[in-house]
Amino acid sequence: MNSAFIGLGGMGQGMAANLVKSGLLKVVYNRTHEKATAFADEHGVSAVEAPEDVALHAQAIVICVSADEDVLAVVDALVPVLTADHVVIDCSTVASDTAREAARRLADKGAAFVDAPVSGGTEGAKNGALSIMVGADDSVFEQVTPVLEAMGSNITHMGAVGTGQATKAVNQIMVAGINQAVCEAMRFAAAVDLPLDKVVDVVGSGAAGNWFVNHRGKSMVKNMFDPGFKLKHHHKDLGICLHMAELNGGSLPLSGQTRDEYAQLMEEGYGDEDISALYRARTNLFKR
Numbered sequence: 001m002n003s004a005f006i007g008l009g010g011m012g013q014g015m016a017a018n019l020v021k022s023g024l025l026k027v028v029y030n031r032t033h034e035k036a037t038a039f040a041d042e043h044g045v046s047a048v049e050a051p052e053d054v055a056l057h058a059q060a061i062v063i064c065v066s067a068d069e070d071v072l073a074v075v076d077a078l079v080p081v082l083t084a085d086h087v088v089i090d091c092s093t094v095a096s097d098t099a100r101e102a103a104r105r106l107a108d109k110g111a112a113f114v115d116a117p118v119s120g121g122t123e124g125a126k127n128g129a130l131s132i133m134v135g136a137d138d139s140v141f142e143q144v145t146p147v148l149e150a151m152g153s154n155i156t157h158m159g160a161v162g163t164g165q166a167t168k169a170v171n172q173i174m175v176a177g178i179n180q181a182v183c184e185a186m187r188f189a190a191a192v193d194l195p196l197d198k199v200v201d202v203v204g205s206g207a208a209g210n211w212f213v214n215h216r217g218k219s220m221v222k223n224m225f226d227p228g229f230k231l232k233h234h235h236k237d238l239g240i241c242l243h244m245a246e247l248n249g250g251s252l253p254l255s256g257q258t259r260d261e262y263a264q265l266m267e268e269g270y271g272d273e274d275i276s277a278l279y280r281a282r283t284n285l286f287k288r
Helices: 010-021 033-043 051-056 068-081 096-107 121-127 138-151 163-191 196-204 211-220 231-247 253-267 275-282
Strands: 003-006 025-029 060-063 087-090 112-115 130-135 152-159
Touching: 003 010, 003 051, 010 025, 010 033, 010 060, 010 121, 010 138, 025 033, 025 051, 051 068, 060 068, 060 138, 068 087, 068 096, 087 096, 087 138, 096 112, 096 163, 096 231, 112 138, 112 163, 121 130, 130 138, 130 163, 138 152, 152 163, 163 196, 163 211, 163 231, 163 253, 163 275, 196 211, 211 275, 231 253, 231 275, 253 275
Parallel strands: 003 025, 003 060, 060 087, 087 112, 130 152
Antiparallel strands: 112 130
16 A cells, blocks of 8 residues: 655654555655655655645555644645545544544545554654554554554554544553653652662562663663653643543543643753653752
C-alpha cells in the first residue's frame, strides 16, 4: 500500500524513515518545505508543496502533527482530492472527539479514517518500536496494518474511531504519574546521600521498575534533559486528557497538577526539554 507522510517533526522523521525502509513511502509534506525536501533527498522519495498533493501518489496518508486544529486543517485540505481508495491515518495525539470529527469530514468522500496515536518517544520512532493504539473499522484496520507495522512493534486495535486516542489519553495520564513519582523518589535518594546510578539500577530491576526510571533516571539526576518527549508536548497532551475527562463528568487531579508544573517550567524556558525536566521542579523538596 503506497503511503505518504505529513509532518516531519521529531517523531515524524523516524516514522517516515521506517516507511521508506519497508518500501512503502512515496511522498512527504511538511509545513516547512525545506525540511521535506531535505528528507526526500536523503531517502529517495518525493516532496510536495501542499498537503493535498500527496493524494496523487499514495493511498495511505499518515499524519503526525502537533494539535487538534492542525489535524482538522490537514483533513480539510485533503478532502477535495480524496476518493474511496484513500485512508487517512492520524498518528498525532488529539482528543477522541477530534478524531471522530475528522472521520465525519472524510466520510462524504468515501475515504476512511484511522486514529493511531503512538507511544515510545523519538527512540521508538527511530527504531520502529512504537506502541500504536488504533481506532478504526475492522476492515480498514486490516488494510492499513502493513503501514502501521512498518512504524511500530506493538499494534493494538482498540475499537472504533476515537478509541485509539482514548487509549493514548490513558497512557499520557499514567506517564504524568510515573514522572511525578520518579522525580520525587530520585530527589529523596539524593537527599539521603545514596549513589544515584546504583539506585536507578536497583529499583529499575524490581517492583518499582518502569521504562521512565530505566531510560531517564540516570540522565535526570545529572540535570541532563535532552528531549525524547518534549515537556511542552506532554503539557498539550494533558490538556487533551483534562478536556476528555470533563466531557465525561470527571477530573484528573494529578494530571492537572503536572500540567500546571509544566506550565511553570515552560515559562522558565524549559519547554523544549524532556519531560524528565520535571526533576527541576523538585529542588525544594528537601532543605539541605
